Amino acid sequence: MPDTPFEPRIVGFLCNWCSYAGANLAGTSRIRYEPNIRIIRVPCSGRVDPLFVARAFQEGADGGMVLGCHPGDCHYRDGNYYARRRFNLMHGFLDFLGIDERRLKIDWVSAAEGKRFAQVVSQFTDQVRDLGPATVRQPAVLGG
Amino acid sequence: MIDNPYLPHLGHLTAVEPLGTGIKLFKVQFDDPAVARQFVYEPGQFGFLSAFGVGEAPFGITSVAGIDQTVDFAVAKVGTVTHALHEMNPGDVVGVRGPMGNCFPMPEIKGKNVIVLGGGIGGAPLRPVITSILNDRDNYGNLSILWAARNPSLLVFTDEYDVWRQAPRTQLHLTVDEGNASWSGHVGLITQLLQKVAPSPDNATVIICGPPIMIHFAITELQKMDFTSEQIITTLEAKMKCGIGKCGRCNMGEKYVCLHGPVFRHSEIKDFLESFV
């Protein structure tokens, strides 16, 4: 095996109405950001069951991101308020189970914030790269 | 190495044919001709069909050895394995384990009048009985086929009805629980059809397959018509994982559907500690 530098695998759950559009804007504006993120488009951050993130770590992700609309801006009025409570807890709980809390990022990025999207993703990617590979890398057998 | 009963034989689907709403017929040809030669089976036996990646499940074999060129399974889309099978196409690879279980006592029913009661997908393991009789017509008595389904689109083997109807000393009676605009036949439960057809128990054998509750009520009805428990034969379905008695899943009391069945006489079933219903 050639000795390639570690590149983290990052799974990002992006709200369709804000951060996903923000990612598009970053792209069309040709703003550079770290390409490690695998984006999963969801209708709302409130759709993201925290177990999605736990499962991503289980299957070998080194970092997880959940990006939603700024509080007050939810397309469905209050989806991100629920997400906020869920991830407030899950963030610490995964750390309690041994998944360093710096591997999970929850943030709000609007459709207009292409530049901010790139910053958030790049900063987070750098942070996870510095942490090294996640040690939960024991893929469970995939669901049938 | 010891023979491994968990190792499926590989085969290809030569055809996938719709049999009804959510029901398809899968025709399998083994890749290894030696396997095909050794895979000898009798009406009533079953096999495990694998959709690799999802799992395997037991199904009655609907073809007849020596008549049909392929090993066939009729599969209703009800669970994960059957959903995966329904996604498959001719040419796809499947695995088959079997043949397993006992079979219908065809030699014993020779010379007798045979009444076949099939409910929905329960008709699948009965098709080999019908085909075998029609293929050796002179050696059997009258054949009455009572074929039922919840609705007309769930009646199976419709393309064989003409053959069945035209065969000598053979009658086909159809019924559906719920008809539709284009259905002109009998509407009602199979027990009602049974009352109407009123078969005689003289020198007769009844073979039943269907949902447990249908089998239960059909037997009750037949007993009212003076059929003895010895004359009533059924084949049962159960959750199974191995087909060879190891996984411990399909027992009714001390009887295993895979080891002692799936074909049981009512005289046996009525003495089982546990009910099949």
Place this chain on the structure above:
Amino acid sequence: MIEQICSIAEQILADKTVDVVIGYEAGTRGAVRPAFIRSAAEAGRLVWNDACTHNLANYVREKHVSPKKGAPPAKVGVILKACDARALNVLLRDNQAPRADLYLIGVACQGMRQNSGFAGRDLGDLELRCQDCAERVPAGCDVVVGEAPAAGVAPASAIARELDRLAALSPAERQAFWDAEFARCLRCYACRQACPACYCVECTAEQLEPSWIGVAIRTPEKRFFHTMRAYHLAGRCAGCDECARVCPVGVRLDLLNAWFRREIEGTYGYRAGQDATTPAPLASFVPSESLDL
């Protein structure tokens, strides 16, 4: 105390207030076990001592069913300790049984001993949850037997100290701790079956479409199962710790739930089962609160 419990049971069975009283009886080899009393004459079978550890709220839903099709569901009397009463409040809040069909017999509790409920085991010290318990008198019951200890109780924080010890470790050390715990797990689902709050008709762990976890009994699947269960119990676990008691291989499931309880009480000031009306913290929000990572 037991005389009082028996006479209440006898009376509510005799006057048909309830069809069944769920309490405790003496089992084999010194064990105490759940008992289902259906007639006043049988009420004498009930016992009360420091081994009545089972959370009987777990049986309420199952017993509250119609005896026959079309008949009204059974009315259920149940003996509850303070922790059990909190669990019952969660069930009431989640509409798992109507309060009107229940008769709750609260019993003030001096704490249960380790090894309770098992045959042939000597009772040990107070169970950890009981060492930590500050609430000895059940709330919200139709009748309460016994009184709170006069001097009050000073919780020992046995579980909290263990949480602090784990919190002081590095993430890698914590993962090693949990891997060792989960490695022993047999996936027997006793934790789930013994849990009053695990009332789902189909458990995520056994759901096939979509399939969240395979059926394999391996550490990754077990870790995911316990992560999932703990999260699903967040804000609903009232801390009876039956999961930890029943575990045949001693997995520290009490710590998983205690982590959530402490965090939720600290952040949202909510205690599961404090009453039967406050919405669950994960099913509600306050717009002005902040993401506090």
Place this chain on the structure above:
Amino acid sequence: MNFITDAQLRGWLAQLIAESTVIAPRRAGEDLLLYQPVEDPDAICYDFGRSTVSPREFFLPATEALLTVERVRQATAGDGATAGNARVAGQWEVKLTEPHLQHDQVLFAVRPCDVHALTALDALMLKEPADAYYAERRARTTLIGLACEQMGPSCFCTSLGLSPDDGAGMDVMLYRADGGYILEILTDKGRVALASQAPVDFEGSRPQRAWPEAAYQVPPRAVWTERFNDPYWASLAERCLSCKICSYICPTCRCFDVRDYTVAQAAGYQKIERLRCWDSCMAEGYRRIAGGHNPRAAKAQRLRNRFYCKFDYYPADFGPLACVGCGRCVDQCPVNVDITEVLQDVAAR
């Protein structure tokens, strides 16, 4: 008859560890003793009553692959492909691989009851067609037995006609004695395992102990048959949690589930494992078929099945009882469903 000193025994174990997978009892926590693979003779617990979980997992593992399936998509469509069907871009070539046990196993300090359980399982698992994976593990495992010195509080093996110091089914049997063990070689496999050792000849006989008499009797079949529809089962099941503790710690329970899982995937490539995992007849969905019909939906029916399987069905179908009186389920049931109480209740009613 031979004698092996404690020091010699450790030397022998070290040699066995170098040659094979040695599975031995280890203390895994307070009140928790498990059979686990060991790397060091000093990690073994030599003084114990009975393990928390039975060692049957080394013959029927909690999870094992029955098959590995590799599917590789071929570049061109084969003859079988339906022309004009866009979904068939090419045919899958499928390769099946049977896994095999990597190393020979030695199960050290196994108790007579647990080996009786293996003998009982043999009657089913080795019956034709034999379970290839169980058969391989049985053939490649050497059983070094350790006689019990006393019966535990919930042990009732003597009630089932067994004895706590019975060497039946063992390859080598050890009996505790001062400073070491009296050792009996019972099979060729045992002789091979001991080949490089030179235990001292021992002139005496193995310790004879008077074991307590049978405390319980297994009711005859007729009684079980008669009791089948007794309301007893519903009342017994009221407190049952429907968990799987009793099945999973039991040395004779063997029910399993089989499912396929994708373990690796890439363009035109899929690797699947067909996994066999423990399951239990206590589970609510155990007998539910895909269409939804569940002939054993009630908890009482399932709990009843456990006891009938052990004492009625299994002996009728395969010969031996499916219970060896180890008492694990008595100790571990969190709601005190006590199999010895059931035996008495069935007999008494």
